[in-house]
Amino acid sequence: MSTLIDGLSLGSIYALIALGYTMVYGIAKMLNFAHGDVIMVGAYAILSTIALLGSPIAAIVVAILVCTVLGIFIEKLAYKPLRGASPLAVLITAIGVSYFLQSVAQLIYGAKSQPVTIGNFGSVAVGDTKISLAAIITLAAGAVIMSALTLFIKKTKMGRAMLAVSEDRGAAQLMGINVNKVITVTFAIGSALAAFASTFYLMQIPSTSPTLGAMPGIKAFTAAVIGGIGSIPGAMIGGMLLGIIEKISLSIPVLAPYTTALEFSLLILILLVKPTGLLGKLKREKV
Protein backbone atom coordinates (compact mmCIF):
# COMPACT_ATOMS: atom_id res chain seq x y z
CA MET A 1 0.00 0.00 0.00
CA SER A 2 2.61 2.53 1.02
CA THR A 3 4.77 1.42 -1.93
CA LEU A 4 1.86 2.08 -4.26
CA ILE A 5 1.27 5.58 -2.81
CA ASP A 6 5.00 6.29 -3.06
CA GLY A 7 4.95 5.04 -6.63
CA LEU A 8 1.97 7.18 -7.58
CA SER A 9 3.56 10.20 -5.95
CA LEU A 10 6.86 9.70 -7.77
CA GLY A 11 4.76 9.05 -10.85
CA SER A 12 3.06 12.44 -10.42
CA ILE A 13 6.47 14.11 -10.46
CA TYR A 14 7.47 12.23 -13.61
CA ALA A 15 4.09 13.00 -15.16
CA LEU A 16 4.40 16.75 -14.46
CA ILE A 17 7.82 16.80 -16.13
CA ALA A 18 6.72 14.49 -18.94
CA LEU A 19 3.85 16.90 -19.70
CA GLY A 20 6.42 19.59 -20.44
CA TYR A 21 8.27 17.35 -22.87
CA THR A 22 5.16 16.08 -24.56
CA MET A 23 3.37 19.43 -24.92
CA VAL A 24 6.43 21.09 -26.40
CA TYR A 25 6.95 18.14 -28.72
CA GLY A 26 3.31 18.10 -29.79
CA ILE A 27 3.10 21.82 -30.45
CA ALA A 28 6.59 23.00 -31.39
CA LYS A 29 7.64 19.62 -32.87
CA MET A 30 10.92 19.64 -30.99
CA LEU A 31 12.52 17.78 -28.10
CA ASN A 32 13.42 20.29 -25.45
CA PHE A 33 16.28 18.49 -23.73
CA ALA A 34 16.87 21.50 -21.51
CA HIS A 35 13.53 20.80 -19.81
CA GLY A 36 15.10 18.72 -17.02
CA ASP A 37 17.40 21.60 -16.19
CA VAL A 38 14.43 23.92 -15.70
CA ILE A 39 13.57 21.68 -12.72
CA MET A 40 17.08 22.22 -11.39
CA VAL A 41 16.71 26.01 -11.76
CA GLY A 42 13.39 25.74 -9.93
CA ALA A 43 15.11 23.86 -7.09
CA TYR A 44 17.78 26.57 -6.75
CA ALA A 45 15.08 29.25 -6.86
CA ILE A 46 13.46 27.49 -3.90
CA LEU A 47 16.82 27.21 -2.12
CA SER A 48 17.61 30.92 -2.52
CA THR A 49 14.14 32.15 -1.63
CA ILE A 50 14.05 30.05 1.55
CA ALA A 51 17.51 31.40 2.44
CA LEU A 52 16.35 34.99 1.82
CA LEU A 53 12.78 35.00 3.07
CA GLY A 54 12.47 31.81 5.05
CA SER A 55 9.05 31.07 3.62
CA PRO A 56 8.53 27.82 1.71
CA ILE A 57 5.26 29.10 0.21
CA ALA A 58 7.00 32.21 -1.15
CA ALA A 59 9.75 29.91 -2.42
CA ILE A 60 7.31 27.84 -4.44
CA VAL A 61 5.70 30.95 -5.93
CA VAL A 62 9.13 32.38 -6.82
CA ALA A 63 10.16 29.04 -8.38
CA ILE A 64 7.04 29.00 -10.56
CA LEU A 65 7.68 32.58 -11.71
CA VAL A 66 11.38 31.99 -12.35
CA CYS A 67 10.77 28.78 -14.29
CA THR A 68 7.94 30.25 -16.37
CA VAL A 69 10.01 33.28 -17.35
CA LEU A 70 13.02 31.04 -17.99
CA GLY A 71 10.97 28.78 -20.27
CA ILE A 72 9.74 31.77 -22.29
CA PHE A 73 13.28 33.16 -22.54
CA ILE A 74 14.78 29.85 -23.65
CA GLU A 75 12.17 29.56 -26.38
CA LYS A 76 12.56 33.16 -27.57
CA LEU A 77 16.36 33.26 -27.51
CA ALA A 78 17.40 29.72 -28.41
CA TYR A 79 14.61 28.01 -30.32
CA LYS A 80 12.57 30.68 -32.09
CA PRO A 81 15.44 31.76 -34.35
CA LEU A 82 15.67 28.12 -35.46
CA ARG A 83 12.04 27.73 -36.48
CA GLY A 84 12.06 25.94 -39.81
CA ALA A 85 15.65 24.78 -39.31
CA SER A 86 16.57 21.09 -39.38
CA PRO A 87 15.38 19.13 -36.32
CA LEU A 88 18.98 18.12 -35.64
CA ALA A 89 20.07 21.76 -35.27
CA VAL A 90 17.25 22.35 -32.79
CA LEU A 91 18.13 19.20 -30.85
CA ILE A 92 21.79 20.18 -30.56
CA THR A 93 20.75 23.67 -29.44
CA ALA A 94 18.55 22.13 -26.74
CA ILE A 95 21.47 20.07 -25.46
CA GLY A 96 23.56 23.26 -25.52
CA VAL A 97 20.94 25.12 -23.47
CA SER A 98 20.96 22.21 -21.01
CA TYR A 99 24.74 22.44 -20.47
CA PHE A 100 24.50 26.22 -20.32
CA LEU A 101 21.96 26.12 -17.48
CA GLN A 102 23.97 23.51 -15.57
CA SER A 103 27.16 25.55 -15.91
CA VAL A 104 25.50 28.78 -14.81
CA ALA A 105 24.10 26.99 -11.74
CA GLN A 106 27.54 25.61 -10.99
CA LEU A 107 29.08 29.10 -11.30
CA ILE A 108 26.58 30.61 -8.92
CA TYR A 109 26.03 27.82 -6.41
CA GLY A 110 29.07 25.59 -6.82
CA ALA A 111 29.15 21.95 -7.86
CA LYS A 112 28.40 20.42 -4.46
CA SER A 113 24.89 19.42 -3.59
CA GLN A 114 23.15 21.57 -0.98
CA PRO A 115 20.33 20.73 1.40
CA VAL A 116 16.92 22.34 0.86
CA THR A 117 14.18 21.91 3.45
CA ILE A 118 10.69 22.82 2.32
CA GLY A 119 9.17 21.40 5.46
CA ASN A 120 8.98 18.40 7.73
CA PHE A 121 6.11 16.28 6.61
CA GLY A 122 6.48 13.06 8.55
CA SER A 123 3.97 10.37 7.88
CA VAL A 124 0.46 9.29 8.71
CA ALA A 125 -0.55 5.86 9.92
CA VAL A 126 -3.28 4.07 8.04
CA GLY A 127 -3.93 0.84 9.92
CA ASP A 128 -0.57 -0.85 10.24
CA THR A 129 1.19 0.95 7.39
CA LYS A 130 2.84 4.32 7.53
CA ILE A 131 2.37 6.54 4.51
CA SER A 132 4.60 9.54 3.89
CA LEU A 133 2.63 12.77 4.03
CA ALA A 134 4.87 14.33 1.36
CA ALA A 135 3.83 11.52 -0.96
CA ILE A 136 0.14 12.15 -0.28
CA ILE A 137 0.51 15.91 -0.84
CA THR A 138 2.40 15.29 -4.08
CA LEU A 139 -0.19 12.84 -5.32
CA ALA A 140 -3.14 15.10 -4.45
CA ALA A 141 -1.55 18.30 -5.77
CA GLY A 142 -0.39 16.48 -8.89
CA ALA A 143 -3.93 15.27 -9.55
CA VAL A 144 -5.33 18.80 -9.11
CA ILE A 145 -2.69 20.36 -11.38
CA MET A 146 -3.19 17.76 -14.10
CA SER A 147 -6.98 18.08 -13.94
CA ALA A 148 -6.63 21.84 -14.22
CA LEU A 149 -4.38 21.44 -17.26
CA THR A 150 -6.83 19.04 -18.90
CA LEU A 151 -9.68 21.48 -18.28
CA PHE A 152 -7.61 24.37 -19.62
CA ILE A 153 -6.89 22.51 -22.83
CA LYS A 154 -10.45 21.27 -23.29
CA LYS A 155 -12.34 24.40 -22.32
CA THR A 156 -10.35 27.50 -23.18
CA LYS A 157 -9.76 29.10 -26.53
CA MET A 158 -6.00 28.95 -26.01
CA GLY A 159 -6.26 25.26 -25.15
CA ARG A 160 -8.14 24.52 -28.34
CA ALA A 161 -5.61 26.59 -30.27
CA MET A 162 -2.87 24.39 -28.79
CA LEU A 163 -4.64 21.24 -29.96
CA ALA A 164 -5.12 22.75 -33.40
CA VAL A 165 -1.46 23.76 -33.74
CA SER A 166 -0.29 20.35 -32.58
CA GLU A 167 -2.38 18.66 -35.22
CA ASP A 168 -1.81 20.94 -38.21
CA ARG A 169 0.20 24.13 -37.89
CA GLY A 170 -0.75 25.45 -41.33
CA ALA A 171 -4.46 24.84 -40.90
CA ALA A 172 -4.28 26.46 -37.46
CA GLN A 173 -2.79 29.60 -39.04
CA LEU A 174 -5.64 29.64 -41.54
CA MET A 175 -8.01 29.81 -38.55
CA GLY A 176 -6.21 32.95 -37.38
CA ILE A 177 -4.21 31.25 -34.65
CA ASN A 178 -0.89 32.94 -33.91
CA VAL A 179 1.42 29.93 -33.78
CA ASN A 180 4.30 31.82 -32.17
CA LYS A 181 2.05 32.91 -29.32
CA VAL A 182 0.79 29.36 -28.81
CA ILE A 183 4.35 28.03 -28.67
CA THR A 184 5.30 30.70 -26.11
CA VAL A 185 2.32 29.76 -23.92
CA THR A 186 3.25 26.09 -24.23
CA PHE A 187 6.77 26.71 -22.99
CA ALA A 188 5.41 28.84 -20.16
CA ILE A 189 3.00 26.13 -19.02
CA GLY A 190 5.56 23.33 -19.39
CA SER A 191 8.08 25.30 -17.32
CA ALA A 192 5.53 26.16 -14.63
CA LEU A 193 4.76 22.44 -14.35
CA ALA A 194 8.50 21.84 -14.02
CA ALA A 195 8.56 24.24 -11.05
CA PHE A 196 5.84 22.18 -9.36
CA ALA A 197 7.95 19.10 -10.09
CA SER A 198 10.95 20.77 -8.39
CA THR A 199 8.82 21.47 -5.33
CA PHE A 200 7.55 17.90 -5.01
CA TYR A 201 10.99 16.49 -5.78
CA LEU A 202 12.57 18.52 -2.98
CA MET A 203 9.81 17.47 -0.60
CA GLN A 204 10.99 13.87 -1.05
CA ILE A 205 14.72 14.32 -1.70
CA PRO A 206 15.69 17.53 0.10
CA SER A 207 18.90 18.44 -1.69
CA THR A 208 19.85 20.09 -4.96
CA SER A 209 22.86 20.14 -7.29
CA PRO A 210 23.51 21.52 -10.79
CA THR A 211 22.79 18.12 -12.31
CA LEU A 212 19.62 17.55 -10.31
CA GLY A 213 17.46 17.77 -13.43
CA ALA A 214 19.32 15.17 -15.44
CA MET A 215 17.91 11.93 -14.05
CA PRO A 216 14.27 12.98 -13.44
CA GLY A 217 14.46 14.71 -16.82
CA ILE A 218 15.53 11.62 -18.71
CA LYS A 219 13.10 9.41 -16.79
CA ALA A 220 10.21 11.78 -17.47
CA PHE A 221 11.22 11.87 -21.11
CA THR A 222 11.11 8.07 -21.05
CA ALA A 223 7.65 8.30 -19.50
CA ALA A 224 6.52 10.67 -22.24
CA VAL A 225 7.77 8.28 -24.93
CA ILE A 226 6.19 5.27 -23.20
CA GLY A 227 2.86 7.11 -23.09
CA GLY A 228 3.21 8.29 -26.67
CA ILE A 229 5.10 11.53 -27.18
CA GLY A 230 2.76 14.38 -28.07
CA SER A 231 -0.13 12.87 -26.11
CA ILE A 232 -1.11 14.63 -22.87
CA PRO A 233 -2.95 11.69 -21.26
CA GLY A 234 -0.08 9.52 -22.49
CA ALA A 235 2.43 11.57 -20.51
CA MET A 236 0.31 11.25 -17.36
CA ILE A 237 -0.11 7.49 -17.75
CA GLY A 238 3.55 6.97 -18.72
CA GLY A 239 4.71 8.99 -15.70
CA MET A 240 2.49 7.10 -13.27
CA LEU A 241 3.50 3.75 -14.73
CA LEU A 242 7.20 4.54 -14.46
CA GLY A 243 6.83 5.87 -10.90
CA ILE A 244 5.01 2.76 -9.70
CA ILE A 245 7.45 0.40 -11.38
CA GLU A 246 10.40 2.28 -9.89
CA LYS A 247 9.03 2.14 -6.34
CA ILE A 248 7.93 -1.49 -6.58
CA SER A 249 11.30 -2.50 -7.98
CA LEU A 250 13.10 -0.56 -5.23
CA SER A 251 11.04 -2.34 -2.58
CA ILE A 252 12.14 -5.78 -3.79
CA PRO A 253 15.72 -6.34 -2.60
CA VAL A 254 16.75 -8.54 -5.55
CA LEU A 255 15.50 -6.03 -8.13
CA ALA A 256 16.44 -2.82 -6.33
CA PRO A 257 19.96 -2.38 -7.79
CA TYR A 258 18.60 -2.89 -11.32
CA THR A 259 15.68 -0.47 -11.02
CA THR A 260 16.89 2.09 -13.56
CA ALA A 261 17.83 -0.65 -16.03
CA LEU A 262 14.38 -2.12 -15.57
CA GLU A 263 12.72 1.20 -16.35
CA PHE A 264 14.63 1.75 -19.56
CA SER A 265 14.06 -1.89 -20.54
CA LEU A 266 10.35 -1.20 -20.23
CA LEU A 267 10.81 1.66 -22.68
CA ILE A 268 12.59 -0.61 -25.16
CA LEU A 269 9.95 -3.28 -24.73
CA ILE A 270 7.06 -0.89 -25.32
CA LEU A 271 8.74 0.66 -28.32
CA LEU A 272 9.26 -2.81 -29.79
CA VAL A 273 5.61 -3.73 -29.38
CA LYS A 274 4.09 -0.33 -30.07
CA PRO A 275 6.57 2.12 -31.62
CA THR A 276 4.26 5.11 -31.13
CA GLY A 277 3.97 4.54 -27.36
CA LEU A 278 0.85 3.54 -25.46
CA LEU A 279 -1.43 6.37 -26.59
CA GLY A 280 0.61 7.67 -29.50
CA LYS A 281 -0.90 7.88 -32.94
CA LEU A 282 0.81 7.16 -36.17
CA LYS A 283 0.90 10.43 -38.06
CA ARG A 284 0.49 10.28 -41.77
CA GLU A 285 3.27 12.32 -43.31
CA LYS A 286 1.71 15.02 -45.43
CA VAL A 287 3.03 15.49 -48.93
Added chain:
Amino acid sequence: MLKIENLEVNYGMIKAIKGVSFEVNQGEVIALIGANGAGKTTILHTITGLVAAKAGKIEFEGQDLLKIPAHKIVGMGMAHVPEGRRIFQELTVYENLKLGAFIVNDKKRIEKNLEYVYAHFPRLKERKNQIAGTLSGGEQQMLAMGRALMSNPKIILMDEPSMGLSPILVSEIFQIIKEVSADGTTVLLVEQNAKKALAIADRAYVLETGNIALSGDAKELMNDENIKKAYLGE
Protein backbone atom coordinates in the same frame (compact mmCIF):
# COMPACT_ATOMS: atom_id res chain seq x y z
CA MET B 1 -11.07 42.92 -54.45
CA LEU B 2 -8.14 40.53 -54.83
CA LYS B 3 -5.41 41.35 -57.27
CA ILE B 4 -2.36 39.20 -57.96
CA GLU B 5 0.42 40.80 -59.97
CA ASN B 6 3.46 39.05 -61.46
CA LEU B 7 3.57 36.57 -58.62
CA GLU B 8 6.64 34.35 -58.50
CA VAL B 9 7.09 31.52 -56.02
CA ASN B 10 10.05 29.16 -55.71
CA TYR B 11 10.37 25.86 -53.94
CA GLY B 12 14.11 25.75 -53.35
CA MET B 13 15.60 25.81 -56.85
CA ILE B 14 12.32 25.03 -58.61
CA LYS B 15 10.29 27.87 -60.03
CA ALA B 16 6.74 26.85 -59.18
CA ILE B 17 5.00 30.07 -60.16
CA LYS B 18 6.58 32.16 -62.89
CA GLY B 19 4.87 35.53 -62.95
CA VAL B 20 1.15 34.99 -62.57
CA SER B 21 -1.35 37.83 -62.63
CA PHE B 22 -5.08 37.64 -62.12
CA GLU B 23 -7.92 39.42 -60.45
CA VAL B 24 -11.04 38.56 -58.50
CA ASN B 25 -13.82 41.11 -58.26
CA GLN B 26 -16.37 41.31 -55.51
CA GLY B 27 -19.25 38.87 -55.91
CA GLU B 28 -17.58 36.80 -58.60
CA VAL B 29 -16.94 33.09 -58.73
CA ILE B 30 -13.51 32.68 -60.28
CA ALA B 31 -12.19 29.29 -61.32
CA LEU B 32 -8.49 28.58 -61.49
CA ILE B 33 -8.12 25.37 -63.43
CA GLY B 34 -5.14 23.37 -64.54
CA ALA B 35 -3.49 19.98 -64.40
CA ASN B 36 -1.76 18.43 -61.43
CA GLY B 37 1.42 20.35 -60.60
CA ALA B 38 0.44 23.48 -62.50
CA GLY B 39 0.80 25.53 -59.33
CA LYS B 40 -2.82 26.09 -58.31
CA THR B 41 -2.40 25.10 -54.69
CA THR B 42 0.86 27.03 -54.42
CA ILE B 43 -0.94 30.20 -55.50
CA LEU B 44 -3.63 29.78 -52.83
CA HIS B 45 -1.02 29.01 -50.17
CA THR B 46 0.88 32.15 -51.13
CA ILE B 47 -2.26 34.28 -50.96
CA THR B 48 -3.02 33.18 -47.39
CA GLY B 49 0.59 33.38 -46.30
CA LEU B 50 1.46 29.70 -45.79
CA VAL B 51 4.11 29.95 -48.52
CA ALA B 52 6.38 32.94 -49.09
CA ALA B 53 6.48 34.66 -52.47
CA LYS B 54 9.73 35.44 -54.26
CA ALA B 55 8.41 38.41 -56.21
CA GLY B 56 5.20 40.12 -57.15
CA LYS B 57 2.24 41.57 -55.36
CA ILE B 58 -0.93 40.27 -53.76
CA GLU B 59 -3.39 43.02 -53.00
CA PHE B 60 -6.58 42.40 -51.03
CA GLU B 61 -8.88 45.38 -50.60
CA GLY B 62 -5.92 47.69 -51.07
CA GLN B 63 -3.63 45.97 -48.58
CA ASP B 64 -0.46 44.09 -49.49
CA LEU B 65 -1.01 40.55 -48.20
CA LEU B 66 2.63 39.59 -48.65
CA LYS B 67 3.46 41.89 -45.72
CA ILE B 68 0.84 40.38 -43.41
CA PRO B 69 1.48 37.23 -41.30
CA ALA B 70 -0.65 34.20 -42.16
CA HIS B 71 -2.69 34.23 -38.97
CA LYS B 72 -3.91 37.81 -39.53
CA ILE B 73 -5.28 37.19 -43.01
CA VAL B 74 -8.49 35.39 -42.01
CA GLY B 75 -9.36 38.41 -39.86
CA MET B 76 -9.31 40.58 -42.98
CA GLY B 77 -12.17 38.54 -44.39
CA MET B 78 -10.42 35.83 -46.36
CA ALA B 79 -11.00 32.17 -45.57
CA HIS B 80 -9.16 29.26 -47.15
CA VAL B 81 -10.48 25.71 -47.52
CA PRO B 82 -7.16 23.97 -48.05
CA GLU B 83 -6.35 21.06 -50.32
CA GLY B 84 -6.99 17.74 -48.60
CA ARG B 85 -9.44 19.53 -46.25
CA ARG B 86 -7.01 19.58 -43.33
CA ILE B 87 -9.74 19.49 -40.73
CA PHE B 88 -8.63 18.80 -37.16
CA GLN B 89 -9.08 15.03 -37.19
CA GLU B 90 -8.89 14.49 -33.45
CA LEU B 91 -11.43 17.15 -32.51
CA THR B 92 -15.20 16.97 -32.84
CA VAL B 93 -17.17 18.55 -35.66
CA TYR B 94 -18.36 21.25 -33.27
CA GLU B 95 -14.84 21.98 -32.01
CA ASN B 96 -13.65 22.27 -35.60
CA LEU B 97 -16.39 24.76 -36.37
CA LYS B 98 -15.59 26.76 -33.22
CA LEU B 99 -11.96 26.95 -34.35
CA GLY B 100 -13.21 28.30 -37.67
CA ALA B 101 -14.59 31.24 -35.70
CA PHE B 102 -11.37 31.65 -33.71
CA ILE B 103 -11.04 35.31 -34.69
CA VAL B 104 -14.68 36.10 -33.93
CA ASN B 105 -15.10 37.33 -30.37
CA ASP B 106 -18.80 38.10 -30.39
CA LYS B 107 -20.58 35.00 -29.03
CA LYS B 108 -23.87 35.90 -30.68
CA ARG B 109 -22.17 36.13 -34.04
CA ILE B 110 -20.55 32.74 -33.54
CA GLU B 111 -24.01 31.32 -32.81
CA LYS B 112 -25.41 32.97 -35.93
CA ASN B 113 -22.57 31.68 -38.09
CA LEU B 114 -23.06 28.22 -36.63
CA GLU B 115 -26.74 28.33 -37.57
CA TYR B 116 -25.82 29.48 -41.08
CA VAL B 117 -23.36 26.59 -41.47
CA TYR B 118 -25.81 24.04 -40.08
CA ALA B 119 -28.49 25.34 -42.45
CA HIS B 120 -26.25 24.69 -45.44
CA PHE B 121 -24.80 21.45 -44.06
CA PRO B 122 -27.52 19.73 -42.02
CA ARG B 123 -25.27 16.64 -41.89
CA LEU B 124 -22.76 18.55 -39.78
CA LYS B 125 -25.46 19.37 -37.25
CA GLU B 126 -26.41 15.69 -36.97
CA ARG B 127 -22.79 14.79 -36.39
CA LYS B 128 -21.68 17.77 -34.32
CA ASN B 129 -20.28 15.65 -31.47
CA GLN B 130 -18.56 13.13 -33.71
CA ILE B 131 -14.75 13.06 -33.96
CA ALA B 132 -13.97 14.72 -37.29
CA GLY B 133 -11.50 12.04 -38.37
CA THR B 134 -14.32 9.48 -38.44
CA LEU B 135 -16.41 11.44 -40.97
CA SER B 136 -16.68 10.29 -44.56
CA GLY B 137 -14.70 12.15 -47.23
CA GLY B 138 -17.74 14.15 -48.31
CA GLU B 139 -18.60 15.11 -44.75
CA GLN B 140 -15.01 16.13 -44.12
CA GLN B 141 -15.19 18.41 -47.16
CA MET B 142 -18.41 19.90 -45.82
CA LEU B 143 -16.75 20.42 -42.45
CA ALA B 144 -13.77 22.16 -44.05
CA MET B 145 -16.13 24.47 -45.93
CA GLY B 146 -18.30 25.04 -42.87
CA ARG B 147 -15.24 25.78 -40.78
CA ALA B 148 -14.13 28.42 -43.30
CA LEU B 149 -17.59 30.00 -43.35
CA MET B 150 -17.53 30.35 -39.55
CA SER B 151 -15.25 33.41 -39.90
CA ASN B 152 -17.78 35.40 -41.99
CA PRO B 153 -15.43 35.65 -44.95
CA LYS B 154 -15.84 38.22 -47.72
CA ILE B 155 -13.94 35.88 -49.98
CA ILE B 156 -13.45 32.15 -49.70
CA LEU B 157 -10.62 30.28 -51.42
CA MET B 158 -11.43 26.65 -52.14
CA ASP B 159 -8.81 24.15 -53.13
CA GLU B 160 -10.04 21.04 -54.98
CA PRO B 161 -13.33 20.61 -53.12
CA SER B 162 -14.23 17.73 -55.48
CA MET B 163 -11.09 15.70 -54.75
CA GLY B 164 -11.80 12.06 -54.00
CA LEU B 165 -15.57 12.46 -53.87
CA SER B 166 -18.28 10.52 -55.69
CA PRO B 167 -20.09 12.34 -58.53
CA ILE B 168 -23.22 12.76 -56.40
CA LEU B 169 -21.26 14.38 -53.58
CA VAL B 170 -19.35 16.55 -56.04
CA SER B 171 -22.66 17.90 -57.33
CA GLU B 172 -23.82 18.49 -53.78
CA ILE B 173 -20.65 20.37 -52.89
CA PHE B 174 -20.85 22.51 -56.02
CA GLN B 175 -24.48 23.28 -55.29
CA ILE B 176 -23.39 24.61 -51.89
CA ILE B 177 -20.64 26.71 -53.47
CA LYS B 178 -23.35 28.28 -55.64
CA GLU B 179 -25.46 29.00 -52.55
CA VAL B 180 -22.52 30.54 -50.71
CA SER B 181 -21.86 32.74 -53.72
CA ALA B 182 -25.53 33.70 -53.92
CA ASP B 183 -25.33 34.79 -50.28
CA GLY B 184 -22.75 37.37 -51.32
CA THR B 185 -19.44 35.65 -50.64
CA THR B 186 -16.83 35.97 -53.36
CA VAL B 187 -15.34 32.62 -54.39
CA LEU B 188 -11.94 31.71 -55.78
CA LEU B 189 -12.17 28.08 -56.78
CA VAL B 190 -9.20 25.90 -57.67
CA GLU B 191 -10.18 22.71 -59.47
CA GLN B 192 -8.95 19.86 -61.59
CA ASN B 193 -12.57 19.08 -62.39
CA ALA B 194 -12.69 21.79 -65.04
CA LYS B 195 -16.15 20.93 -66.30
CA LYS B 196 -17.81 21.42 -62.92
CA ALA B 197 -15.73 24.46 -62.09
CA LEU B 198 -16.46 26.23 -65.37
CA ALA B 199 -20.16 25.46 -65.01
CA ILE B 200 -20.49 27.57 -61.85
CA ALA B 201 -17.77 30.17 -62.48
CA ASP B 202 -18.19 33.64 -63.91
CA ARG B 203 -14.64 33.81 -65.23
CA ALA B 204 -11.74 31.40 -65.27
CA TYR B 205 -7.98 31.29 -65.57
CA VAL B 206 -6.13 28.29 -66.94
CA LEU B 207 -2.81 27.61 -65.29
CA GLU B 208 -0.07 25.64 -67.04
CA THR B 209 3.27 24.92 -65.33
CA GLY B 210 3.40 28.16 -63.40
CA ASN B 211 1.91 30.48 -66.02
CA ILE B 212 -1.58 31.64 -66.91
CA ALA B 213 -2.09 30.09 -70.35
CA LEU B 214 -5.61 31.29 -70.98
CA SER B 215 -8.31 33.34 -69.32
CA GLY B 216 -11.77 34.61 -69.98
CA ASP B 217 -15.47 34.15 -69.53
CA ALA B 218 -16.19 30.70 -68.11
CA LYS B 219 -18.93 29.90 -70.64
CA GLU B 220 -16.65 30.88 -73.53
CA LEU B 221 -13.79 28.80 -72.18
CA MET B 222 -16.10 25.83 -71.94
CA ASN B 223 -16.59 26.02 -75.70
CA ASP B 224 -12.92 26.65 -76.49
CA GLU B 225 -11.56 23.81 -78.60
CA ASN B 226 -8.21 23.63 -76.79
CA ILE B 227 -9.83 23.58 -73.38
CA LYS B 228 -12.26 20.91 -74.50
CA LYS B 229 -9.36 18.74 -75.63
CA ALA B 230 -7.01 19.35 -72.75
CA TYR B 231 -9.32 19.64 -69.73
CA LEU B 232 -12.83 18.54 -70.53
CA GLY B 233 -11.95 15.23 -72.10
CA GLU B 234 -14.13 15.74 -75.18
